Amino acid sequence: MTAATERQLPPPPRKRGLGIAGRRRLLRVIALIVMLVYTVLTLFPFYALFVRSFVSTRDAAQLHLWIPEAAEVSMDMQVGNLGVFYNLDMAVIKDAFGIPQTEFLMARTTLRQVAEKYNIPEQQIKDYFEGFYTFNGWRTLLTGSLYGTTFWAALGRTLLITVISLTLAIILSIFTGYGLSGLRRRDQMFVYNIYLLQMVIPAMLILLPQFLIFQWFFRLFPGYNDPGATRWGLQLLSIILINIKGTALSTMIFTAAISAVPKELEDSASIDGASSWQYVRYILLPLLKVPIVSIIVIMLPLIYNQFLEPYVYLDPANTTLLPFIQSAVGQFSTNFQLIYSAILASVLPLVLVYLMFRRFFVEGVMAGAIKG
Amino acid sequence: MNSNNLSRRDFLRISALTAVSVTMAGCATPAAGPAPAAVTQAPAASAPEAAAVTLDVMSLAEYEAPYREIWNYFQSQNPSIKINVFSINEDTAAAHEAKVAGGYLPAIELTQEMQIFFDKSNYEMAVNLGEIPFEWWDRWEFDVKNMWSDLHNLPGPRSLDFFQGFVMTWQYNKELMDKAGLDPQRDVKTWDDLKKWLATGAEWAAKTDGVEWFYNQAWHNWIFGNNYSDAIPLAFADGQRDRQRDCWLGKAKFNAEDSPYRHFYEFFKEANDNGWMPPSMWTRQWEGDMEASYIAGKSVMMLHGPWVWDKALAAGSDFAVRNMQAGLPATPPAEGQGVWMQSALPPNIDNQWFIRAGNENTPYWDQTVYAWNWFFSPEAVPMRAQAEGRVPLYKLDEPLDLQGPQYQQVLKEIGEPGGKWENVQFEQGLTGNIAAGPYRKKGSRGVWDWESNGNNEVFAQLLTGRITVQEALDIAQRNWDESFEGLPAS
Numbered sequence: 115m116t117a118a119t120e121r122q123l124p125p126p127p128r129k130r131g132l133g134i135a136g137r138r139r140l141l142r143v144i145a146l147i148v149m150l151v152y153t154v155l156t157l158f159p160f161y162a163l164f165v166r167s168f169v170s171t172r173d174a175a176q177l178h179l180w181i182p183e184a185a186e187v188s189m190d191m192q193v194g195n196l197g198v199f200y201n202l203d204m205a206v207i208k209d210a211f212g213i214p215q216t217e218f219l220m221a222r223t224t225l226r227q228v229a230e231k232y233n234i235p236e237q238q239i240k241d242y243f244e245g246f247y248t249f250n251g252w253r254t255l256l257t258g259s260l261y262g263t264t265f266w267a268a269l270g271r272t273l274l275i276t277v278i279s280l281t282l283a284i285i286l287s288i289f290t291g292y293g294l295s296g297l298r299r300r301d302q303m304f305v306y307n308i309y310l311l312q313m314v315i316p317a318m319l320i321l322l323p324q325f326l327i328f329q330w331f332f333r334l335f336p337g338y339n340d341p342g343a344t345r346w347g348l349q350l351l352s353i354i355l356i357n358i359k360g361t362a363l364s365t366m367i368f369t370a371a372i373s374a375v376p377k378e379l380e381d382s383a384s385i386d387g388a389s390s391w392q393y394v395r396y397i398l399l400p401l402l403k404v405p406i407v408s409i410i411v412i413m414l415p416l417i418y419n420q421f422l423e424p425y426v427y428l429d430p431a432n433t434t435l436l437p438f439i440q441s442a443v444g445q446f447s448t449n450f451q452l453i454y455s456a457i458l459a460s461v462l463p464l465v466l467v468y469l470m471f472r473r474f475f476v477e478g479v480m481a482g483a484i485k486g
Numbered sequence: 487m488n489s490n491n492l493s494r495r496d497f498l499r500i501s502a503l504t505a506v507s508v509t510m511a512g513c514a515t516p517a518a519g520p521a522p523a524a525v526t527q528a529p530a531a532s533a534p535e536a537a538a539v540t541l542d543v544m545s546l547a548e549y550e551a552p553y554r555e556i557w558n559y560f561q562s563q564n565p566s567i568k569i570n571v572f573s574i575n576e577d578t579a580a581a582h583e584a585k586v587a588g589g590y591l592p593a594i595e596l597t598q599e600m601q602i603f604f605d606k607s608n609y610e611m612a613v614n615l616g617e618i619p620f621e622w623w624d625r626w627e628f629d630v631k632n633m634w635s636d637l638h639n640l641p642g643p644r645s646l647d648f649f650q651g652f653v654m655t656w657q658y659n660k661e662l663m664d665k666a667g668l669d670p671q672r673d674v675k676t677w678d679d680l681k682k683w684l685a686t687g688a689e690w691a692a693k694t695d696g697v698e699w700f701y702n703q704a705w706h707n708w709i710f711g712n713n714y715s716d717a718i719p720l721a722f723a724d725g726q727r728d729r730q731r732d733c734w735l736g737k738a739k740f741n742a743e744d745s746p747y748r749h750f751y752e753f754f755k756e757a758n759d760n761g762w763m764p765p766s767m768w769t770r771q772w773e774g775d776m777e778a779s780y781i782a783g784k785s786v787m788m789l790h791g792p793w794v795w796d797k798a799l800a801a802g803s804d805f806a807v808r809n810m811q812a813g814l815p816a817t818p819p820a821e822g823q824g825v826w827m828q829s830a831l832p833p834n835i836d837n838q839w840f841i842r843a844g845n846e847n848t849p850y851w852d853q854t855v856y857a858w859n860w861f862f863s864p865e866a867v868p869m870r871a872q873a874e875g876r877v878p879l880y881k882l883d884e885p886l887d888l889q890g891p892q893y894q895q896v897l898k899e900i901g902e903p904g905g906k907w908e909n910v911q912f913e914q915g916l917t918g919n920i921a922a923g924p925y926r927k928k929g930s931r932g933v934w935d936w937e938s939n940g941n942n943e944v945f946a947q948l949l950t951g952r953i954t955v956q957e958a959l960d961i962a963q964r965n966w967d968e969s970f971e972g973l974p975a976s
Contacts, residue, residue: 172801176782188807192889194873195800197551204555218559221552221873222889247802261572325588334588425581426588430572443575448773 160458167455170247171199174450187243189236193228194221200250201260201442201449210242251455260441262431265459268438273463275350275424275434276417279357284409287361288402291368292394306369313362317422325426328352334427346432353434356423364409371405372398407475418464435460539850540568541593541857547573548793552873559869560860567853574599591844593854594861597645597837601708601937604634604644604836607928612644612840618855622862627879634835638924647838648867650877651831651914654713655896657795658787659780660810662697666690666786670814671906677721677820684762687786692761702785703763704776710945711936714789716917717829718753719746721817726827727915733966734918736973740933740966741959749820751948751955758949768945781806789816792875795891806891813896815910826907828900830914833879836923922970930969933962 132140166174168181187196196202204219211234213219219228225243229236246253255265294306328334332348375398383393421436428434430441439456442449468475545553550573557569572592574582579600586592597603604612616631623631626648635642656670663670666687674680687700719725725746732738733745740747757763764770779785781798783805788794795813798806805811815828839861845854860866864883871878875890877897888894899905900912919933926932934941944961947953953961 170802172781172803174778174782185802188802190807191802192799194549194552194555195796197555198549198796199800199802202551203558204551205558215558216562218869219555220869221549221555222875262570322584322587325584329588334590422581425578426585430570440578443577 160461163454163458163461167251167451167458168248169451169454170250171448171450181248184245184247186240187225187246189226189229189239190224192222192224193219194223196225197221199449200246201254201258201452203259206258211238251449251451251453254449254452255455255459260430260438261433263433263438265435265438265456268433268435269460269463271350271432272418272434272460275353275357275420276414279354279417280410280413282354282358283361283364283413284406286358287364287368287409288372288394288399290365291370291372292398294365294369295372310362310366313366321422321426324356328355328427342432346429349428349432352427353420353423356427357417357420361413363412364405367405367409368402371402375401411475414467415464538566538568539853540570541850541854542570542572543594543857544592544596545571545573546596546874547575547599548796549873553870556866556869556873560857560866564856564860567857569857586842591842591848593841593845593850594839594858595842596839602837603923604642604840605638605923605926606640609638609640609642609644611843613843613846614641615643615646615841616641618841618858620862621859622864625864625867625881627881628833630833630835637835637920643835645834645836645838645840646862647834648862648878648880649833649871649874650879651833652713652791653828653830653892653897653912654709654717654789654791655813655816655828655892656787657780657790657811657813657892659783659785659805660812661805661808662783662786663812665694666700671812674814674818676818677823680818681756681762684757685760688760688762691786697784697786698779699764699785700787701757701763702776702779702788703757703767704770704772705768705942705945706772707936707939707941709772709791711932711934711941712917712919713791713829713831714754715747715750715934716831716919717789717816718750720827720829720913721820721823722746722749723820723823725749725823727829727913727917731916731918731921734922734933734970736966736970739963741956741963745959747959747962748955751958754945755948755955766949768942768949792890792892795895796875799891811891811895813892815896815900815907826910827913828907828910830912832914832916832920836920922973925970925973927969927971931965932969933966935965 165178165181169178170182170185172185173182193204193207197204197207205215207213208215208217208219211228211232213228213232217232223231225239226236228234229239254260258264290309294309297303297306332352334345334349334352379397380393383397388396419436420434421440424434425437425440428437430437433441435456439453439460442452442456543557550571554571557571561567561569576599583600602608602611616635629636630646630648631643634640634644658670667690668683668687670683674683684701691697691700716727716730719730720727724744729738729746733740733747739745754763754767758765758767764775770776776785776788777794777797780788780794781801781803783803795806795811798811815826817827817829819826841854841858845851848854861870864880867878867880868882868884868886871886872889875888875893877888877893878886888898896907900907900910902908931938931940935944944953944958948955948958
């Protein structure tokens with residue numbers, strides 16, 4: 115080909131579109147964008163919750179994407195109304211300003227009148243309520259008390275109940291599953307199915323009869339004049355017993371998991387001289403890592419976020435997180451700032467647990483997924 | 487397996503035996519609790535001398551802080567009686583009652599959130615207050631001791647209250663009203679004026695940024711069933727309470743051409759069709775939509791009871807703190823009605839505060855009676871009246887300068903010579919609902935079917951044009967036919 119013909123040839127056509135590498139890059143970018151959008155959507159409720167926990171109830175009806183500017187508590191506010199809206203106990207206010215508890219703070223008394231009557235500098239009152247607009251929710255939650263208990267005590271009880279309930283439920287379910295996994299005959303399967311039947315019974319339906327049984331055994335109520343520690347201990351024990359009684363779901367999971375373990379394994383362990391306990395402890399238990407993690411993932415939030423039973427079984431001063439939060443809800447007056455703060459604060463421990471043990475959860479779930 | 491091992495069969499057998507044993511143990515006679523104290527006549531004037539006790543006392547959820555302070559004061563005067571103040575709301579009422587059914591026994595309770603109305607079907611759940619030593623019967627401005635018993639022909643009373651019944655008045659944000667260029671206190675003298683005012687206000691709100699509604703209305707089954715249905719007809723000559731009572735007592739028909747309740751439905755239908763109130767009103771939440779909008783200064787006015795005046799103050803709403811809330815009596819007279827009537831529900835004789843039966847058998851019965859007496863004493867009544875901002879129908883030792891904003895702005899001057907509302911009259915006679923109460927069948931839906939929120943569906947159908955006012959009245963009549971029996975006149 116001469117140089118002249120070369121010059122006459124049209125240039126090779128440019129490739130239209132992207133090459134394989136380019137397409138991959140584009141897909142990666144799209145995937146990244148989708149994931150980012152999904153992340154934002156997932157995290158937005160937490161963000162909204164965070165912002166709302168600093169928004170006064172007065173402005174609860176408005177949309178806020180950031181913490182609004184604080185407003186000062188007016189000296190013309192009436193103490194009764196302040197108390198209603200901000201869950202303030204007048205006894206605490208009296209303590210804060212050195213007013214004797216034998217004095218009665220009439221609901222319609224304004225802060226200015228309180229200052230005048232008890233010779234309190236107005237600035238002292240203003241200082242006390244400084245930041246009230248923005249931080250009332252967190253302040254009440256972290257330092258105040260509702261119905262004789264604090265957020266921290268309620269959180270402690272919740273964690274105690276959750277840890278004990280989960281541990282016992284898993285142990286009991288493993289043993290129940292171990293017992294039930296050997297059943298093969300039709301009549302034996304009937305027992306198994308009866309056991310699982312309770313999964314379809316709503317907790318609400320048996321709330322009252324169940325409560326009566328516990329009342330019968332433990333005499334939870336009436337009894338608010340009985341020694342607190344014993345009664346409160348029995349109330350907490352009731353919740354734990356409810357959580358661990360007939361854990362049908364976990365039993366079903368463990369029964370299925372244990373049934374999948376070859377019988378020969380137990381026989382060979384037995385030939386090697388292992389007792390039943392040793393078989394369970396050293397052979398079966400390590401094989402149950404996946405169902406144990408699954409049960410924790412399923413039951414942890416259920417127990418942690420339990421409302422109905424603790425509300426019914428526990429004294430308000432001996433309560434757990436959700437009923438504690440609920441106690442800030444009025445008939446028509448609700449301190450939304452406190453509610454949002456409390457919900458956010460109550461979610462955090464759960465998120466922390468999941469973040470800390472994420473590796474185990476993922477491992478557990480993946481182990482189940484790739485099992486042949 | 488060696489013989490020390492537990493077979494699955496043995497494991498199950500032992501488990502079953504354990505379960506049976508525990509169940510049988512549960513069926514055995516329970517250990518006796520502490521012996522109840524003998525029912526004694528507690529001296530009411532001074533605190534019984536006994537070991538310190540704790541009493542659980544329910545509070546009105548709306549005014550829990552002031553009520554807590556009232557009991558704080560009681561405790562400071564009576565250190566041997568500790569009071570646990572608690573309150574419930576509509577969401578937790580069922581759980582509270584489950585707890586009570588299981589044996590929990592608060593000392594003093596309130597029917598409000600549980601929506602208990604004492605009648606022949608349930609009166610025995612409460613202590614007969616006529617039989618306990620109570621010092622203050624003669625303080626009431628009505629026959630509180632006998633009214634309920636006389637009406638129901640049952641031993642009682644079972645509950646106690648001293649307030650004038652709830653009063654629903656128009657309540658508005660005066661700053662916004664001024665911006666709208668309206669002065670209802672000057673311009674609204676008749677029912678037609680009211681409607682013109684609503685129309686003008688709605689027009690203004692529609693073209694004004696930042697204002698959601700002029701007349702802000704949402705749904706509340708109890709308010710529509712008990713208050714609005716009673717109040718609205720009072721604007722009309724043929725809607726007065728005696729005529730309403732006739733319907734309830736079987737002397738007239740709810741669905742007659744001249745039914746007083748025709749005005750109730752017609753008003754809301756007209757307000758809906760003309761765009762005076764928010765569309766789909768029956769789907770709006772009372773607190774979350776209506777009250778919150780008013781408190782945030784985004785809507786102008788509501789037909790409401792006393793507590794949102796306080797809520798706006800409590801929330802620190804600028805207009806409320808600047809004393810820019812005002813109001814006017816609910817029902818200016820329509821043509822042919824000579825007098826501007828203001829509905830007040832009659833004093834509560836079948837609900838409110840009660841002592842649940844069983845308390846008389848507790849070791850702390852004396853203290854309960856003592857606390858009960860104090861709660862209704864001339865010392866506590868002014869505290870409670872100020873807390874709720876409501877008028878006590880009770881003879882006090884000293885005149886009460888009631889500070890509640892609804893009272894100060896509207897109620898105070900009703901019927902007062904020289905006052906803003908000197909020509910307005912309270913209607914606080916017996917409502918038909920209460921008069922017919924003894925004859926209502928247990929479990930029936932009642933005329934308005936408000937307990938199960940059935941009235942919501944009626945309004946939904948009426949305001950969307952699926953039924954007419956006449957058909958809504960027919961439903962009311964049908965409900966009445968099914969719900970009442972044994973009325974003397976029927």
